[in-house]
Amino acid sequence: MRTANRRPGGRSAGVKPGGRAAPRHETTADRIKDYILGEGLQPGDLLPTEAELCEHLGVSRSNVREAVRQLTTLDIVEVRHGHGTFVGNMSLDALVESLVFRGVLVPGDDLRALREVIDLRLTLDLAMAERIVDAFRGTTNPELHALVKEMVAKATSGSPFPDEDRAFHTGLLARLDNSLVGQLVGAFWDVHTAVVPKLGVSVAVDLERTARAHGEMLEAAEAGDPERFRLAVTTHYEPIQRSLDERAK
Amino acid sequence: MRTANRRPGGRSAGVKPGGRAAPRHETTADRIKDYILGEGLQPGDLLPTEAELCEHLGVSRSNVREAVRQLTTLDIVEVRHGHGTFVGNMSLDALVESLVFRGVLVPGDDLRALREVIDLRLTLDLAMAERIVDAFRGTTNPELHALVKEMVAKATSGSPFPDEDRAFHTGLLARLDNSLVGQLVGAFWDVHTAVVPKLGVSVAVDLERTARAHGEMLEAAEAGDPERFRLAVTTHYEPIQRSLDERAK
């Protein structure tokens, strides 16, 4: 089922072909986006104050505030209290927040959304295996090895290592010519870490095995062996998937 | 005109451990989300009016409106003018809008974001090949065949077929046990169709070849042949990818 009449890309004019009227704050948001594009502003650049935007766009403060709020949600703009409004970094935080809420909303199967997210991470890691090993073949990556070492150390002491885990996976995908994949996987990882505590479930995993699988992935990539890399990826996801499967039934 | 101005003598919530203050509308949005979860509301259910939310949450209407605007952007709630506020259908429209804007923002390489999106669609279609053919093996799917027929007919007459194309791909992935994949691919498709006109590029593709590749994908899936399916997928994306590569040069 698809959302019938929605206009994801936005529109500069106030009406759409169907004849339906668009709320003013929607068009105001689009006009602010057009302003950013027209001025060629980049992430971090300063935007006009709300008052200036009101005058420039000919709308009220309430209107620009709601438009700015919408753009803030999408990380297209970023507001700092008492300082000003800036162009945002275009992160995928909106996707994260959306998926997190859906993950805790689904009533019947609490873990379905979480399983789907992890399944998608596994799928992408496997699908990118060739490209990753091609990018890492014959290279040395001290920063990634340091992350693995840190993860192993924390695993042996029984403490989790969420930050290193995320940095490792995004570090692997950062070498690709497709930056969207890395950002998506990072977003899915954020969904994972945000949903788990909200569900009140303790997903116990084999920390040491997970940590060592990271090292195996990195070595396989540097050795240029796609098959070994895929095997390490599968091993890496085994603990968390088994933990979820046990809880599901 | 002094009216009841609540004094924040005791802040109930709104401060984060770091000491930094959290904007009120952020906490208001979270409280609305908590209300939805607490009441067990499902997509389409009616929410209290803005006035009732103001009273219930103890904040002003402006604040409620900004919070609702944020939730509207994420498709967590849906507002209908003069009717009411409802729980949204949790689509990935926010992701679409975010990616579309980023796609047109990148200054140097206009088509990079578009190429990444299409590359990701291709990757997901290929990665899901086994599961798709497993789901379709030995089945008959008149509605998908009808879509293919429609696409071929439009292709021979020289007209594009965006709606049928999208419906076909999401229809294939709808059979999977992972609904997130289908929604993601649909979102990427929307990004594609929204970005192309904004960039002012006419991505000329071989319509007939694309249309026939859809039929080949469906038949391969029904025949239970993953390799044939993957080949059809690759053929399907060839025209658009070549068109993009030529433009990128």
Add this chain to the structure above:
DNA sequence: GCCGATTTGTGCGTATGTATG
């Protein structure tokens, strides 16, 4: 088809907290 009740959309004035100089 009109009317009125309900609900969201918009504009405006004002007060407050915060960062900068």
Add this chain to the structure above:
DNA sequence: TCATACATACGCACAAATCGG
């Protein structure tokens, strides 16, 4: 410390849209 600029927040009045009688 004070002054200025700005974002944040509140409250009200009116406009526009929707639905039911």
